[in-house]
Amino acid sequence: MMRYLIGAFLLGCGVVALVLSTASEASALHIVSVRETHTYTMQEDRTLAFEFLANRDDTHHFLEEAIHGAGIVDLAGVKRYPLELVSVEKSVRPFEGEVYHHYRLFFSPTITGGLSTLSIPKGALELSYGRFKPLKLPIGEFNVTYEETIGDALSLQAIRAVPGNEGHGLSAKGMFLTLENTAGSDAVIDEVSLNSKHVLPDLAAARGMEDSGPPDDFEKLFDGYERFKRPEKAEVLVPAGETKTIFVPFSYVEATLLHRFPLQVSYRIDYQSGRLMFEDFLFINTNRFACENEEAFYHVRPD
Amino acid sequence: MKKAIILVLLFMTLLAPVQEVGAAEYLTYQSIHFQRGSHKLLSNFTNYDYNRGYARLSGRRFWGWRTHTITDNVPVYFKRDTLFIIKNEGETPIHQNIQFKTSEQSTKQLSASGNIGFSGSGEAKGFQLGLDAHVSGSVETTSTSYIEETIDIRIQVDSMTQLHIGVYGEGRISNGVGRYYRFFKNTRSGGWEIFTLTTEYYSIEKEAL
Numbered sequence: 001m002m003r004y005l006i007g008a009f010l011l012g013c014g015v016v017a018l019v020l021s022t023a024s025e026a027s028a029l030h031i032v033s034v035r036e037t038h039t040y041t042m043q044e045d046r047t048l049a050f051e052f053l054a055n056r057d058d059t060h061h062f063l064e065e066a067i068h069g070a071g072i073v074d075l076a077g078v079k080r081y082p083l084e085l086v087s088v089e090k091s092v093r094p095f096e097g098e099v100y101h102h103y104r105l106f107f108s109p110t111i112t113g114g115l116s117t118l119s120i121p122k123g124a125l126e127l128s129y130g131r132f133k134p135l136k137l138p139i140g141e142f143n144v145t146y147e148e149t150i151g152d153a154l155s156l157q158a159i160r161a162v163p164g165n166e167g168h169g170l171s172a173k174g175m176f177l178t179l180e181n182t183a184g185s186d187a188v189i190d191e192v193s194l195n196s197k198h199v200l201p202d203l204a205a206a207r208g209m210e211d212s213g214p215p216d217d218f219e220k221l222f223d224g225y226e227r228f229k230r231p232e233k234a235e236v237l238v239p240a241g242e243t244k245t246i247f248v249p250f251s252y253v254e255a256t257l258l259h260r261f262p263l264q265v266s267y268r269i270d271y272q273s274g275r276l277m278f279e280d281f282l283f284i285n286t287n288r289f290a291c292e293n294e295e296a297f298y299h300v301r302p303d
Numbered sequence: 304m305k306k307a308i309i310l311v312l313l314f315m316t317l318l319a320p321v322q323e324v325g326a327a328e329y330l331t332y333q334s335i336h337f338q339r340g341s342h343k344l345l346s347n348f349t350n351y352d353y354n355r356g357y358a359r360l361s362g363r364r365f366w367g368w369r370t371h372t373i374t375d376n377v378p379v380y381f382k383r384d385t386l387f388i389i390k391n392e393g394e395t396p397i398h399q400n401i402q403f404k405t406s407e408q409s410t411k412q413l414s415a416s417g418n419i420g421f422s423g424s425g426e427a428k429g430f431q432l433g434l435d436a437h438v439s440g441s442v443e444t445t446s447t448s449y450i451e452e453t454i455d456i457r458i459q460v461d462s463m464t465q466l467h468i469g470v471y472g473e474g475r476i477s478n479g480v481g482r483y484y485r486f487f488k489n490t491r492s493g494g495w496e497i498f499t500l501t502t503e504y505y506s507i508e509k510e511a512l
Binding site for chain 1: 398400455456457458459461501502503504505506507508509
């Protein structure tokens, strides 16, 4: 009889353990972030935003009052760019058939001078919580620049990015730029940069445009274009006193998403170098978590 | 000759666009066009389109809706009005932080014609008498609840210029016709349309003052 009782007790314990382990597995915290390019020019009043999805909202990880410190770190732990948390926005989003909590964390930079550029090809947002363990959330490429405009001979009249499925998903595939040269001599553009190591404007494949055309013609702009090679050096001329529209395709040397970027155009006029900076171009507003490519996401499951 | 004129007039009447009763924001966009040619917005449906749609409805029913979907979640491109104009009449460049909110409220918009009406307002707006339940199968929604997001842009505006921030985008359209029956009697009929905004793109243009 005793044997049966002990057997039943052990069986009961086993069932309870199984139920508990299954329950804890089902509710384990799962955080999703997007592998994308974050590229900024940095000023004091600048705001940086990072987005995450979490399957639970009852943990301390995204509580404004629980976050004591923040910064961008490289995955090797060598470089660190400190940030100050400003606010947290919360909503819900569908993700892979489930409803997830969507967090947008807004930060302000704490370093606003002294550096010329900082480049972290594989970065993570590190959040520290006082008595809890810090959390590292991969975010993709993170670059900041403090460069400013030099000279005023060349100015940006219009910018429009071309959307398309590139890299991981819906991203900027190229851009139309309208530049005005007010100088009495020709301007020679020798570099266009988005301050990204993964997405490179291809000046060698740039072409002059009469009109940007309707959006459904965009795909034709890329006929025969080899998108994943490192672009060769090239120059584009903007004649003296003229305004010129060019289309510049982007070459993706690493898979990423690019939704906003600063623009840096380096040029020379009569052997004088100049630089045109456009600080911040947000070209797309879309749900980045709707991306269908699984490679676009990082999955973090904190202990 | 007389017969020919009558036939032409009849044909023109059939092709004349039918007045819509519900005006959604997407109908005020500067342009909206389908990625593939043969589809139409509800606002461009002719009597012929309606009659052809009604002919495809199954027979009368004791109570409730009969619907037919003509355009099923088809991608469209659009161009909206200018979102912002920022002027700088000073002598030095200015840096401006622009903040605006986007919300789920504007990502799903409804329109209707005939005597199909709406119930509720804002995020809870739907078609009357539960028409949504009959047509929602053809509509792919991108979220499950109300979302409001803040967008921040930092921008430089040169001296004596103004910047226009324009909006382009992509969405999906579903539309069709429906009839509502009570005791086998047709009490309401008309067209329905659902526009789901999926992505917005921005462009910036500078103009001298």
